[in-house]
Amino acid sequence: MKTRDDSLAIVRNRRERPAKPALTRDGIIQTALEILRAEGLSKVTMRRVAVALDTGAASLYVYVRDTEDLHAQILDALLAPVSRTKTEGDWCRQIKAILSKYMEVLFAYPALARMAMSTPASGPNYMRMVDRMLGLLAAAGAPDRNAAWGIDLLLLHATAHAAEHGTWKESQRAADDFATLEAAVAGADPKKYPHIARLSSDLMSGDRSRLEWSFDLLINGVLETPVSVREEES
Amino acid sequence: MKTRDDSLAIVRNRRERPAKPALTRDGIIQTALEILRAEGLSKVTMRRVAVALDTGAASLYVYVRDTEDLHAQILDALLAPVSRTKTEGDWCRQIKAILSKYMEVLFAYPALARMAMSTPASGPNYMRMVDRMLGLLAAAGAPDRNAAWGIDLLLLHATAHAAEHGTWKESQRAADDFATLEAAVAGADPKKYPHIARLSSDLMSGDRSRLEWSFDLLINGVLETPVSVREEES
DNA sequence: ACCTGAACACCGTTCAAGT
């Protein structure tokens, strides 16, 4: 079936489009982003990216250390607009605006949020974002150490929340598990789990307002909690 | 080489030990735990567990929905001792003691912490642990909703922290990345990243005390932060 | 230095067929 004619077609294709643009780090990331958007992170594999670039997986290793590195570079690319978010209002509004944008991209790709938690991020866009937020916390009057530790806390929470809730919304599997959990909480045996049974409605309540609450709690705590002074109970 | 004699040997083996204990959910989890301890979560695969049980991977699907479910069941098994931790002292100490135990197991297997973030946990040991902590927060005088939302916040933070820092300590790869990050922070260009450069030492400082700080901040916030009342800046 | 094909050593999951 495929002999002479095919090789002719290939030659023609070579003429009509440049066919194989040279491999570059940027080209790889762009292609990876396309696959991410079209099919999700789980399809962004070395092999699949390579096929899309009309080469073999081995060729990518010149530009990318391994699969995780590829994913980390994708995330940093997606963070470019976040690091440049236009903000206005008081510092608290501004911080929340940046956190919102950050969470938006992680919610869109929860698998990236999970990845971000196991790979120390050091991409330029991440750095830029952190720098801006540090500036805002400093302007708010946070002591140096509180600002430094606080940024970490805020971003860890944002990432973790997105990883958790994003995943739950994403997959059917997680949705099923969530239903199981919901049922387990709603129908908790008051003998075995008295507090869960008593608080069952509060445990599942709140969504947007719950997230708001947690960020208020965190931001407030970052400003007010003295470093290395242990709280005594009252 | 291997013909008659081998089949005899097999028969002999059948006699000498019961050879193949019946497949059960518990047996599967036990075997999985052994592999986890010996080789880490990445080796706890359907195929590998099946081989250890002298069967085919397909057989496991009667007891386990999929790989993630297997991992979730492993985590709940590891949480059994945590849910029964003996505690003493004031409620704050007790909560911290349970959180510590919880983090200990996640630190030992950071990959499980990552998994926990994408799978809503509803195992019996997890439930028992949550119930105890809810009781402690209630005893501390936290309003119902604060206790309910707060437990989630505390456990999410514990899990996320373990996933992040545990992984960094675990793999060579992550350690390298961490070194890269450290260098990027220490050598941050003050023109591009003024705040990172200024706070570079604080950004990398603290380890144990930093974790203490974040839990104090969270516990305090859970007790004090009113629900659905927005903070105004001062 | 960069690119490639082929190979190695794995995966999860499904399914028809057996008991």
Place this chain on the structure above:
DNA sequence: ACCTGAACACCGTTCAAGT
């Protein structure tokens, strides 16, 4: 109902060989 072998459709990474 439970168990199995075989098959399907993939993976990441390495390495010798080419340019």
